[in-house]
Amino acid sequence: DAGVIQSPRHEVTEMGQEVTLRCKPISGHNSLFWYRQTMMRGLELLIYFNNNVPIDDSGMPEDRFSAKMPNASFSTLKIQPSEPRDSAVYFCASIGAGGPYEQYFGPGTRLTVT
Amino acid sequence: GESVGLHLPTLSVQEGDNSIINCAYSNSASDYFIWYKQESGKGPQFIIDIRSNMDKRQGQRVTVLLNKTVKHLSLQIAATQPGDSAVYFCAENVWRDDKIIFGKGTRLHILP
Numbered sequence: 496d497a498g499v500i501q502s503p504r505h506e507v508t509e510m511g512q513e514v515t516l517r518c519k520p521i522s523g524h525n526s527l528f529w530y531r532q533t534m535m536r537g538l539e540l541l542i543y544f545n546n547n548v549p550i551d552d553s554g555m556p557e558d559r560f561s562a563k564m565p566n567a568s569f570s571t572l573k574i575q576p577s578e579p580r581d582s583a584v585y586f587c588a589s590i591g592a593g594g595p596y597e598q599y600f601g602p603g604t605r606l607t608v609t
Numbered sequence: 610g611e612s613v614g615l616h617l618p619t620l621s622v623q624e625g626d627n628s629i630i631n632c633a634y635s636n637s638a639s640d641y642f643i644w645y646k647q648e649s650g651k652g653p654q655f656i657i658d659i660r661s662n663m664d665k666r667q668g669q670r671v672t673v674l675l676n677k678t679v680k681h682l683s684l685q686i687a688a689t690q691p692g693d694s695a696v697y698f699c700a701e702n703v704w705r706d707d708k709i710i711f712g713k714g715t716r717l718h719i720l721p
Binding site for chain 2: 499526528530537538539540543545550551586588590596597598599600601602603
């Protein structure tokens with residue numbers, strides 16, 4: 496398996512633009528997580544899905560952020576409109592049915608909002 | 610993906626020496642703990658885990674110690690190698706809940 500796949504790897508955009516980050520979890524994994532990593536806050540959980548259903552979105556910073564998981568093999572994290580303070584590395588991770596043992600992370604998307 | 614130049618506590622260790630990275634966790638209800646390693650340009654990677662019914666678990670060159678009384682976790686790396694240079698995160702979880710809460714991380718720097 497190729498592991499968790501994220502795209503794009505780098506995104507540079509101007510303030511006010513819409514940004515969409517994409518994630519493909521490991522095949523067969525039924526839980527998917529979106530994290531944000533910043534200098535100030537470290538690694539924060541934004542939202543996670545179980546069997547494509549959002550379970551906990553309490554980490555989503557505000558209404559500008561939204562996430563979807565239309566099927567078991569694809570998820571998006573959207574920021575609209577983007578702001579400079581959204582600049583961070585965004586990670587997607589997935590877990591199989593066995594539980595949090597060995598949560599697999601993708602390589603991340605580095606987002607820069609100017 | 611990178612660790613975005615986090616201003617983290619740094620532990621500098623001579624190559625070949627043992628490293629000990631410490632972590633304090635916050636939730637008394639947490640009963641499952643994981644150590645992750647994050648190398649530059651990559652996402653965090655699982656190293657070792659421990660359940661709360663244990664106080665020690667050993668892997669290959671790594672040992673995790675858990676002290677529930679003071680809510681403290683440590684990761685010991687034996688015979689530290691250059692490839693061990695990374696940021697190390699402890700994480701806590703309530704078993705059967707998929708949500709994992711990460712600590713702030715410690716940067717391990719290997720001296721030649």
